[in-house]
Amino acid sequence: MKAVVVEHRGEAGSLKEIAMPQPGEREILVRVVAAGVNPIDWKSRDRGDRPLPFVLGQDFAGVVSALGARVSKYREGERILGIARTHGAYAEYTIVPEESQYEPVAKIPDGVGDADAAALPTAGLTALAGLEWLRVGQGTTLLVNGATGGVGGFAVQIAHDRAARIIGVAHSGSEAFARDLGVDQFVAYDTEDVVAAVKAAHPAGVDAVLDLVSDAEGLKRIAGLVHAGGRVVSTIGATDADWFAARKIDAVNLVVFKTLQSSHAGLRTLLELVEGQRLRVAIAEERPLSEAVEALDESKRGSVNGKIVITVG
Template sequence: MKAVTIDGFGAEPRLTDLPAPQPGPGELLVRLHAAALNPFDWKVADGALRDAVEHRFPLVLGSDGAGVVERIGEGVNRFRLGDTVYGQFMNVARGHGSYAEYVLVPEDGRLARIPEDLPFGVAAALPTASATAYQAIEAARLDTGQIILVNGASGGVGQSAIQFAVHEGARVLATAAPDIAGHLRDLGAHETLDFTATPVAEQVLAAHPDGIDAVLDLITHPGGDIDAFAALLKPGGRLISTNHATDPEALAAREIHGVNLSSSPSQAELAALADLAAAGKLRVTVDREISLADAPAAVARARSGHARGKTVILL
């Protein structure tokens, strides 16, 4: 099978040929029709999980994908041959990932069926970005009329987070470079803040001097100035970071609830997300469709940022 792999941490991704894996007991072999890029893919390639898990090389890159169940191992009973499925397929210990024509997944893994009318490319774009957004907005525990800032709103997670927060009845402040501000308002953002102009926290404070209720920060990394965002929150406010940049204990002393989110969608959550997307209630922007051969260049582009939605590999 064709796949995009790396031979070691920090190595250049390359298109290669590998034997297609065979399903063992309880496993499915999925013929992938689409895979989607996430920042986590290149972070893993750089060694983000090297201290936590043994990796097998060559390592197929990628987590998210969608396709058709082509073979099933002994004892599989939740899925059948021919089912259309999507989910998170990264398994670094076995060298498996989604930038490939085939991938193995345990039947109790992070996958769900997709409704008939949901294109593979859209389904593949959902698992990491939209599930993280869903779990982050759940962690924000928003009430109707509360105000949330989504910092990093123009990317994959942010665009879904805007929609989930609006669904909770919140007023959504979304950071955006000028070229994408209109699109984010279209997705439901009530105010957009140009992070390329003046510091976002200053803009929020000027518009909302009494403070806001929640911040979803998709940008700040450990050691960065997340305090500028914590300072915007009213007592009892919630600060959610997807990059482990908050110190919940220190925030608790200031009556702020800090959450470092590590998203991990259940099969039920994945099924619900696919239904929302198929019904048009969750809009996912696929801004680039590429071939597997173009994936190494797309990974390099993703590292430099400037995502305007999801990049999808059609297989």
């Protein structure tokens, strides 16, 4: 089968013919139809800490092609989506366990397309987990820093669906896109002083911050916008929980696969929101498998509104 493989440290990855993976007793062989692009795909490649060789990518939508002898929840021919962290997703076939918090899967309802399904898992589950930890509900004032990317795009829409008041921070060129997602106050990080703009509009402080971009110093500046008793999530490991606790703010470095939302139930929640037209998947671009490495370059450069999807089948 064809797959985009990294064989040597420092390599970007290339399309190769490799042996077809074989499912274990409780595993599913999936014919991949579409694969979603996430920053973790190029970050884990660039960190160079994965055993070689490995197949790039992790989010997929596809069709069950074969089942291990002890799989009972899925049938051949069913459409499924999920996260294939071990076997990768930029490939014609991948393998996932039937049930796993680390690599969750679920059936795709008829009304949800393959590209939309492939774009959902990692970013959607991270958005769900972040909003849950932040206790976002009706009337919560939520700041989303990085509002127009994969995680931010889903988080803004789900928070809007919960009747939260959303301040979205993104590039000035993305204002119309952010407002369309459900942002109430838009702040452009490239043309405004973010902290000053938010403070002027919310002098009593915001309730919650979902931060997808700030480093440790940047996040400490943003902490000045959160009232005592407020909550902060960083998806890039930028919080120092003790520093925040001293200011009566609960802060966490979220790791999605360690959360309750990283599960079959979490994927079902996302799919129900999409089916009910309460969550829209914004596909920035679709590219063939042969251009997967260029798609990663694009994700790394930034300025992508929504998700890039690789079309495989």
